[in-house]
Amino acid sequence: MIRVLLADDEAMIRAGVRTILATDPDITVVAEAVNGREAVDLAIAHRPDVVLLDIRMPVLDGLAAAVEIAAVAPSAAVAILTTFGDDEYLARALDGGAAGFLLKSGDPRELVAGVHAVAGGGAYLAPKAAARVIGQLRAGALTRATTARARTDMLTPREREVLSLLAAGLSNAQIATRLNLVEGTVKGHVSTILTRLDLANRVQAAILAHEAGLV
Known part of the structure; x- marks a missing residue:
């Protein structure tokens, strides 16, 4: 069973996400937070497998909460769930250690797939976000490939x-x-890879691997 902590300051959004996740018998929402600070506290208390964080929340936003959760509850995989698809948010989320970036405007199946992916130790980018990352890679492909x-x-x-x-x-x-x-x-190899390449998370590692032509 994948245990999820959901953090969003809008009750209707939380209800909608909870309903979508309830369609999968392998996922259960164990706690809900209305701001980033509460999300950090509940992550410590419940030790969820996955934390879904909205970006714009009071007290502490989702991006800042992601950084704190990575420090105090490292076993929890963090996925950002937002209506904002700007590159700035994507970059900050990845730098903060998030393993997933999901859009509220996306297909509900993406939400379920994203939760499963990050819970299993993988990474997940919403297709629209992934398209932008690929576009950015192509823009400087030659230089990046050599460096990678x-x-x-x-x-x-x-x-x-x-x-x-x-x-x-x-x-x-x-x-x-x-x-x-x-x-x-394998976990040991992944940890070593992230350390030796000075990468924050699996998403950054995957991007580097694509740049280097390993995929």
Whole structure:
């Protein structure tokens, strides 16, 4: 069962998201917050698998709350849920350690898929957000590819293999199965990859892998 903490200051939005998530028997909402500060406190108290955070909330916004949750409840995967698709928000969310970026205007199936993806150790970008990221990559593809290849060359062959599968959207468990490894070993490789490449999260790792041509 995937345990979700939902944070949004609008009651109707919370009700709608809760209804969508209830269509999946493997997902349950364990707590709801109306501001970022409460979300941080509830993340500590409930230790959810996934935290869905609105961006614009009182007291503490979702982007700031994401940073604090990563520090106090590191086992919780954070996904930003917002009506705002601006590149600035996307960049700040990824820099803050968010593993997912979901749009409230998206297909409800994207919400469920996103929760499953980040809960499994993967990353998820709403299709509209992903399209913008790809467009930005293409704009400076040659320079970025050269830089990315130089960075990934410092990894071992096994680490590059793990990185390529991570970028393809596989969870730690799926990577372990594909490579005949135990999941703990894969988690160790992912942690090492993020540290050696100075990356904040799996989304940044996936982008770098695409730039380097590993996918």
